[in-house]
Structure formats: C-alpha cells, structure tokens
Amino acid sequence: MTTDLPTAAGRGTVRRLAGTLHRRPRLRLALLLTAPLLWLAVLYLGSLAVLFVSAFWTTDSFTSQVVKVWSTDNFHALFTTPVFRQVVLRSVGVALAVTALCALIAFPVAFYTARVARPRWRPLLVVGILTPLWASYLVKVYAWRLILSEGGLADWMLAPFGLSGPGYGLPATVLTLTYLWLPYMILPIHTALEQLPAGLLDASADLGARPGRTFRSVVLPMVLPSVAAGSVFTFSLSLGDYITVQIVGGKTQLIGNLVYSNIELNLPMAAALGTVPVAVIVLYLLAIRRTGALNSL
Amino acid sequence: MEGMAIRLQGLRKSFGGTTAVDGVDLEIRDGEFFSMLGPSGSGKTTVLRLVAGFETPDRGRIELAGQEVTDLAPFERDVHTVFQDYALFPHMTVEQNVAYGLRIRRIPKAERLVRARKALAEVRLEGYGQRRPAQLSGGQRQRVALARALVGRPRVLLLDEPLGALDLKLREQMQVELKAIQREVGITFVFVTHDQEEALTMSDRIAVFDQGRVAQVGTPAEIYERPATPFVASFVGTSNLLEGEAAHRITGSAGTYNIRPEKIRVLKEAAEADEPGHATATGTVAEVVYLGDATRFLVDLDGGGRLTALQQNLETSSADVAAYRGTRVRLQWHRRHAVRLPS
Numbered sequence: 001m002t003t004d005l006p007t008a009a010g011r012g013t014v015r016r017l018a019g020t021l022h023r024r025p026r027l028r029l030a031l032l033l034t035a036p037l038l039w040l041a042v043l044y045l046g047s048l049a050v051l052f053v054s055a056f057w058t059t060d061s062f063t064s065q066v067v068k069v070w071s072t073d074n075f076h077a078l079f080t081t082p083v084f085r086q087v088v089l090r091s092v093g094v095a096l097a098v099t100a101l102c103a104l105i106a107f108p109v110a111f112y113t114a115r116v117a118r119p120r121w122r123p124l125l126v127v128g129i130l131t132p133l134w135a136s137y138l139v140k141v142y143a144w145r146l147i148l149s150e151g152g153l154a155d156w157m158l159a160p161f162g163l164s165g166p167g168y169g170l171p172a173t174v175l176t177l178t179y180l181w182l183p184y185m186i187l188p189i190h191t192a193l194e195q196l197p198a199g200l201l202d203a204s205a206d207l208g209a210r211p212g213r214t215f216r217s218v219v220l221p222m223v224l225p226s227v228a229a230g231s232v233f234t235f236s237l238s239l240g241d242y243i244t245v246q247i248v249g250g251k252t253q254l255i256g257n258l259v260y261s262n263i264e265l266n267l268p269m270a271a272a273l274g275t276v277p278v279a280v281i282v283l284y285l286l287a288i289r290r291t292g293a294l295n296s297l
Numbered sequence: 298m299e300g301m302a303i304r305l306q307g308l309r310k311s312f313g314g315t316t317a318v319d320g321v322d323l324e325i326r327d328g329e330f331f332s333m334l335g336p337s338g339s340g341k342t343t344v345l346r347l348v349a350g351f352e353t354p355d356r357g358r359i360e361l362a363g364q365e366v367t368d369l370a371p372f373e374r375d376v377h378t379v380f381q382d383y384a385l386f387p388h389m390t391v392e393q394n395v396a397y398g399l400r401i402r403r404i405p406k407a408e409r410l411v412r413a414r415k416a417l418a419e420v421r422l423e424g425y426g427q428r429r430p431a432q433l434s435g436g437q438r439q440r441v442a443l444a445r446a447l448v449g450r451p452r453v454l455l456l457d458e459p460l461g462a463l464d465l466k467l468r469e470q471m472q473v474e475l476k477a478i479q480r481e482v483g484i485t486f487v488f489v490t491h492d493q494e495e496a497l498t499m500s501d502r503i504a505v506f507d508q509g510r511v512a513q514v515g516t517p518a519e520i521y522e523r524p525a526t527p528f529v530a531s532f533v534g535t536s537n538l539l540e541g542e543a544a545h546r547i548t549g550s551a552g553t554y555n556i557r558p559e560k561i562r563v564l565k566e567a568a569e570a571d572e573p574g575h576a577t578a579t580g581t582v583a584e585v586v587y588l589g590d591a592t593r594f595l596v597d598l599d600g601g602g603r604l605t606a607l608q609q610n611l612e613t614s615s616a617d618v619a620a621y622r623g624t625r626v627r628l629q630w631h632r633r634h635a636v637r638l639p640s
Binding site: 197199200202203204205206207208209210213217218221222 | 349350351370371372376377378380382384385386387388397398401402445446449
C-alpha cells in the first residue's frame with residue numbers, strides 16, 4: 001500500500017498536467033514551438049541580419065580589419081563595378097539555364113516513372129532517382145571533373161563524331177549543376193503526374209484531342225505548378241553554389257566565388273555580395289508565387 | 298444496315314487472367330435511349346470503354362453508324378462520354394470545359410462561345426460559365442460534363458453511371474432531365490447503370506449484363522415481365538421463384554417460375570379460389586414489411602417454398618398489416634404472370 005502511494009501521486013501529477021494541456025491548447029502550442037522558433041529566430045534570421053548589417057561596414061585597406069562604420073560603399077561598388085555586375089548576371093544566367101535544363105530532362109523522366117512504367121516498378125525507379133543524393137557532393141563533382149577532363153570520357157565518346165567535350169568552363173558548370181540538382185526537379189513533377197487523374201486524359205481524347213494536344217492543354221497546365229516548385233530548388237541551389245564552379249568551371253567566376261575570395265580580405269564586401277542571391281531568390285519566389293507553385297511544395 | 302448507331306459483334310476483352318467481356322453482340326438503334334444494366338464486374342463499363350475507344354477488344358468488331366471503328370483511337374470516333382467522376386478539367390472554367398471539344402475542332406471563338414452558352418442553358422446552368430469546376434456542387438458538375446459531351450453533337454453519347462454520385466432526390470430529378478434532353482436533341486444515348494429502377498424508367502431498351510455476357514435485350518416491360526433467365530429475374534425487380542415440387546403442385550408442371558410480387562393478391566384462406574385462368578396457393582404469413590405506400594408479405598406456402606406478395610396500402614395502415622403476421626392466407630395470381638424460366 002505504502003509503495004503504491006508515490007506512484008499514484010506521480011501519476012496524478014502527470015494526469016493533472018495532461019488535463020491542463022488538453023484544456024489550454026495555446027499553452028500546448030507555445031510549449032511545442034518555443035524551442036524551434038528560438039532556433040529559427042536566433043540562428044537563422046539572426047545570422048541573416050548580421051550578414052545584412054555587416055554589408056554596411058567597411059575594412060581598413062591596410063590591415064583588412066573590419067571597421068564598424070556605417071556606409072553604403074559596398075552596395076555602391078556592387079552596382080557600379082562592371083565585374084560585379086557581370087558576375088551577378090552570369091550567376092543568375094547559370095541558375096536559369098540549370099533550371100531550364102533540369103525541367104527539360106526531368107519531364108520525360110518523370111512521365112516515364114509516373115505513368116508509363118509498370119506500377120510495381122515505380123517505387124524502385126523513384127529510389128533510383130534519389131540514389132545520387134546519397135553520394136557525397138564532392139565525389140560527384142570530381143567524377144564530372146574526370147569525365148570532362150582532356151581525353152576524358154566526354155572527349156572519348158564524342159571523338160567518333162569529330163567533336164570534343166566542353167572542357168572546363170561555363171558549359172561544364174551548367175552541366176554538372178544540372179546533374180546535381182536534377183532529382184529535386186524530377187520528384188515534384190513525378191508526384192504531380194502520378195496524381196493526374198487518368199480520366200482527364202481519357203476525357204481529352206474523347207473530345208477529339210490527339211496526344212500532343214492533350215499534353216499541351218491538359219497535362220502541361222496541370223503540372224506546371226510542380227515544375228515551378230522544382231525550379232525553386234534548382235534555381236536557389238545553383239545560385240548559391242561555389243564549389244562546382246571551382247572544380248569544373250575553369251576560370252569562370254560566380255557570386256559564390258566572389259564571396260569566398262572576399263571573406264579574408266574584405267568581409268563587409270563579401271556580405272554585400274552575399275545579400276545578392278538572397279535578394280534574387282526572394283524576387284524569384286515572389287514571381288513564381290503567382291503560379292501557385294508554393295502550394296504544391 | 299441503316300438505322301443502327303452501334304453494332305457490336307463477338308466482342309471479347311480480358312484483363313490479365315479475368316475475362317471482363319465474353320462475347321457480346323448488340324445492336325443499338327439511332328436515336329435510342331439504350332441502357333446497359335448489370336452488377337459491378339458484369340462487363341457493362343468495359344463495353345462502354347470499348348465503344349469509346351479507351352480499350353481495344355481482344356476479339357470482335359465495333360461499328361459506329363455502319364463504319365468499322367474497332368481499332369480507331371478515341372479522338373477518331375464520333376462519340377462523346379460522360380464519365381462517372383465527370384473528369385472536368387480543374388484548370389479551366391466551366392465555359393472552357395464545355396468549349397474544349399469545339400476548340401480542338403478549330404471552331405472560331407465567337408461561335409464556340411455561343412454554342413457553349415447554349416449547351417449550358419440546355420442543362421440549366423446559365424451564368425455559371427466563369428466558375429471553376431471546384432466551385433460547383435456534384436449535380437452541377439454532372440450537368441457541366443453532360444453539356445461538354447453534348448455541345449459537339451456526337452452521333453452517340455456514352456454515359457458511364459453518370460448519376461451514381463448524386464443523392465437520391467437529385468438523381469430522380471436528373472433522370473427526368475436526362476430523358477428530356479435526349480428526346481430534345483435526338484442523339485443515341487448509351488447509359489451504363491447498376492440501378493435497375495433507373496434503367497427501367499429511362500430506357501427505350503435495356504441490355505442486362507451477367508458475367509461479361511448479355512443475358513437479355515428488350516424493352517423495360519419485356520425485361521421486367523418476361524425475364525429470360527433466373528439472373529435477369531432476380532436482378533431486375535424482386536425475384537419470386539417457384540421451383541421444383543412446389544411449382545409442380547401449383548402449376549401442374551415442373552420447372553422454375555417467376556412471379557412478380559405485385560401480381561400476387563393476398564386473400565383470406567376461405568376465399569373462392571377458382572377464378573378462371575388463375576392459380577392459387579395457401580400458406581402462412583411469415584413476415585410483414587410495411588413500406589409506407591405498400592406492404593410486403595412473405596408467405597410460406599403449404600406446398601413448400603416461399604413467395605413474396607406486394608399489396609398497395611389502399612386502406613390499410615401499419616397497425617392493420619402487422620396483424621396479418623402468422624395468419625393463414627390464400628395467394629392468387631393470373632397464370633400468365635407466372636413466367637417460366639429456362640433452368
């Protein structure tokens with residue numbers, strides 16, 4: 001009897017607590033969300049804020065020490081220096097090209113995995129698409145470095161046609177990034193195509209539409225939001241990348257490289273450069289919000 | 298042969314190991330409201346999909362208006378379908394949905410709009426053109442699907458259980474409307490349903506499907522009054538079989554007979570039994586089911602077997618009919634209503 005008492009009392013406390021939480025959903029929600037919200041606010045938004053603020057500082061040109069004096073010189077330089085402007089435009093161009101290539105390759109692949117392949121093979125194919133994501137990023141990029149090297153696989157395969165591989169440079173960067181981010185484009189399109197009711201395709205054919213017409217008028221408009229959703233990944237991941245371009249890009253410079261090379265010498269300038277992709281991605285998200293893509297993420 | 302909208306010959310189709318359609322021959326006349334009735338899995342929907350061109354038959358031949366279309370794609374056939382789940386395009390407005398078939402046939406935009414609006418008016422959906430399918434109720438979507446299929450004036454309209462998803466009231470209202478629209482436009486309707494009442498009320502002729510085959514084709518009255526097989530007798534209406542010994546004792550010859558419950562009169566046991574042309578049997582009322590407008594009596598016959606009799610509640614109430622339970626009665630019906638079925 002006596003040994004039972006503390007347990008009963010303990011259970012009573014737990015019950016009371018559970019009851020209180022049940023009756024007060026707001027308290028429950030607060031307890032659940034406090035820790036993750038703190039994490040998000042302090043570590044994520046906090047560092048973004050530090051980045052933004054430090055972009056307005058300057059450095060001592062002799063010692064490379066950061067001088068906390070408020071100035072817009074860095075942003076001024078960003079907009080007036082031709083090199084910076086070129087690099088920003090090139091980076092956005094690369095991100096757009098990678099996104100477009102991913103969409104072009106992903107659509108037929110996803111169409112096959114979602115609608116053509118036998119249903120019992122589909123999960124395996126999806127796993128196959130995801131497998132490259134398990135391999136190390138660096139391993140994959142170095143693999144591409146080997147493929148694209150002089151006398152490498154690309155050269156060897158193109159030689160019979162009298163061609164040679166692209167070598168290292170901008171095209172190689174776009175190619176490698178396309179390979180890296182392709183799964184992020186295939187998956188949302190695969191899901192959208194899989195959920196597309198077969199009845200809609202029948203209905204379109206029934207009303208006289210040939211397959212090409214059905215694709216343009218029914219499949220594409222219904223899957224487009226998912227393409228946009230996938231492009232959020234491919235675009236932002238490409239825009240932020242700076243390793244691939246160092247390994248296969250030859251002398252090509254992207255925003256990431258500029259940030260990387262400025263970090264030691266001119267941290268505030270690196271911060272100012274770092275705000276560019278953030279701003280571009282915010283603009284990109286605002287633009288594609290209209291397609292309804294953010295609802296299908 | 299003229300006057301035939303659809304002719305099916307020796308149609309067979311199997312999926313994997315199961316045979317869905319097992320040798321179907323049918324002729325559907327121009328302008329007819331033709332129903333394909335049967336339980337789920339009886340092959341009626343597969344026949345519809347074969348006619349529409351969504352499936353190709355393993356064997357057999359399909360003719361539309363005298364032209365063979367067996368191997369043509371759906372977009373090459375002059376038939377339109379109203380799908381069970383409506384299959385409206387969610388990214389288009391109601392008007393765009395209805396005009397879709399016209400757009401594909403490159404009909405000028407102005408004419409397209411006029412015809413789409415007219416089709417929406419036909420199904421009583423004026424003013425709904427700018428809405429999205431998601432903003433409509435089930436009955437409204439059903440009518441959009443109908444307008445979309447009708448606007449191109451196909452030779453044949455195929456309807457795949459189009460009323461299945463609607464509630465009872467709406468379904469009855471749509472039955473009347475569908476029939477009226479069909480009469481108005483004069484297009485051949487092929488209507489797939491598992492609801493025998495729906496088939497009986499709407500159709501000019503009915504084909505009853507049983508395990509991938511056509512068990513009987515006929516007018517609603519023929520199907521109901523003269524069922525060709527025990528399956529048709531039991532699937533269309535309440536089956537009321539008199540078999541074996543009991544049948545022999547009452548009718549004088551062995552065999553299986555079907556008598557519709559409403560053809561049987563429930564009389565007092567002592568009532569005169571020798572009206573000319575009538576058969577009679579005595580028994581005990583085992584169960585009484587009060588249905589509101591009518592009462593169903595389940596009577597165990599003295600000679601063996603059980604018959605159901607349906608009586609209109611002209612003057613009786615639920616309390617009156619309940620008193621019949623366990624009492625002795627005499628059942629009487631005209632001999633021509635006992636339909637002999639092939640065993």
